[in-house]
Amino acid sequence: MAGDKKVETTGHQWDDEEGHPLQEYNNPLPTWWLYAFYACIVYAVIYWILFPAWPTMGSEEFTKGVLGWSNVKQLTQEMARAQEAKKPFDARLAAxxxxxIAKNNDLFQYALAGGKSVFANNCVPCHGSGGTGAKGYPNLVDDDWLYDGTLADIQLSINNGRSGQMPAHLNTAGGAFGAEQVNALVEYVLKISGQAHDAALAKQGDALFHGDGACFSCHGDHGKGSLLDTVANQKLDKSVGAPNLTDAIWLYGGDRQTVHTTVASGRSGQMPAWGDGYTGLGKKLDPLDVKKVALFVHSLGGGR
Known part of the structure; x- marks a missing residue:
C-alpha cells in the first residue's frame, strides 16, 4: 500500500524450483511496544523490592519487601479496627x-447483622439458610413453636439447648402397647388432625390417649400441644415441648405411616446448647452472639 513503510530484508535468500526466491525480512517491533515492555520489567523489579515477591529456596519463607506490607497484615489491621468500632455497640447490647434492644433501631439493625452471620455459620446446616427447616428440624419462620417463640424463650433454647423425647409405645420397641393399640392411637391422631381415619379404631385410640397411654399429659386434653393445651386445672408447661396434633404442621410428617412410626418407635429431637458453659456441637457462642442470633431468629417472621 502507498505510504506503507518498506520492510528491509536481511539479505538472506533461498531459491525455489519455480524461480521465486524466498527472502528473510527484518521487521522489528514498534518502538512504543519495546518501551512498554521495558517499563514492565522496571515496574516488576521495583515491585519485587517493595512488596513480598519471591519464595525462599527450601523453606516456606519469602522476600518481605522493604515496605513490610502483606495481605495478612492488612487484614489483621482492618479486623482490629472493626473490633474497635464494634465495642460501643457490643457494650450496649450486653447491658x-x-x-x-428491639426498640432501638440502630442497635437492633446492628444485632440483626451480627445474628445473621452467626446463624449462617452455625444454624444453617439444620434449619436451612432461610430458617425454613427440614424434616426433623423446626421451621423458624412460622408461628408454630414447641417451646414458645418469645425473645426470652428463643434465647433460652439457643443458650441451653432443648431435648425433645417422644417415647416409643409399641411393645417390641420398648413400649407397653401391642400393634392394635398403636394402630388405634394412630387413627385417633389422624382424626384430631382432620385427616381420613378409621372411626372405630379412633374411638379406641381416644380412650388410650386419655387413659393408659397418658398422651394427654404432654399433648393436653385436646391434643393441642404443651403451649396451648394441658390437663384440666393445670398450668401450661413451656418446657415440655409437645407438639400440637390438631394442626397441619408436622416435624417428621403427618401421613399415616409416619405417624405410626412416631407412635410406635418414638422420636428423639436434640437442639444443641450453644451458650456459655455448654459445648453445643463442639462449639460455644459468647453471650453477645446468643443475643444477636436470638434477635435474628425472632425477626424471621415467626417470633411471638
Missing part, C-alpha cells in the same frame, strides 16, 4: 435486655 440492655432483648426487648429494649
Amino acid at each position: 440492655l435486655p432483648l426487648e429494649e
Whole structure:
C-alpha cells in the first residue's frame, strides 16, 4: 500500500524450483511496544523490592519487601479496627435486655447483622439458610413453636439447648402397647388432625390417649400441644415441648405411616446448647452472639 513503510530484508535468500526466491525480512517491533515492555520489567523489579515477591529456596519463607506490607497484615489491621468500632455497640447490647434492644433501631439493625452471620455459620446446616427447616428440624419462620417463640424463650433454647423425647409405645420397641393399640392411637391422631381415619379404631385410640397411654399429659386434653393445651386445672408447661396434633404442621410428617412410626418407635429431637458453659456441637457462642442470633431468629417472621 502507498505510504506503507518498506520492510528491509536481511539479505538472506533461498531459491525455489519455480524461480521465486524466498527472502528473510527484518521487521522489528514498534518502538512504543519495546518501551512498554521495558517499563514492565522496571515496574516488576521495583515491585519485587517493595512488596513480598519471591519464595525462599527450601523453606516456606519469602522476600518481605522493604515496605513490610502483606495481605495478612492488612487484614489483621482492618479486623482490629472493626473490633474497635464494634465495642460501643457490643457494650450496649450486653447491658440492655432483648426487648429494649428491639426498640432501638440502630442497635437492633446492628444485632440483626451480627445474628445473621452467626446463624449462617452455625444454624444453617439444620434449619436451612432461610430458617425454613427440614424434616426433623423446626421451621423458624412460622408461628408454630414447641417451646414458645418469645425473645426470652428463643434465647433460652439457643443458650441451653432443648431435648425433645417422644417415647416409643409399641411393645417390641420398648413400649407397653401391642400393634392394635398403636394402630388405634394412630387413627385417633389422624382424626384430631382432620385427616381420613378409621372411626372405630379412633374411638379406641381416644380412650388410650386419655387413659393408659397418658398422651394427654404432654399433648393436653385436646391434643393441642404443651403451649396451648394441658390437663384440666393445670398450668401450661413451656418446657415440655409437645407438639400440637390438631394442626397441619408436622416435624417428621403427618401421613399415616409416619405417624405410626412416631407412635410406635418414638422420636428423639436434640437442639444443641450453644451458650456459655455448654459445648453445643463442639462449639460455644459468647453471650453477645446468643443475643444477636436470638434477635435474628425472632425477626424471621415467626417470633411471638
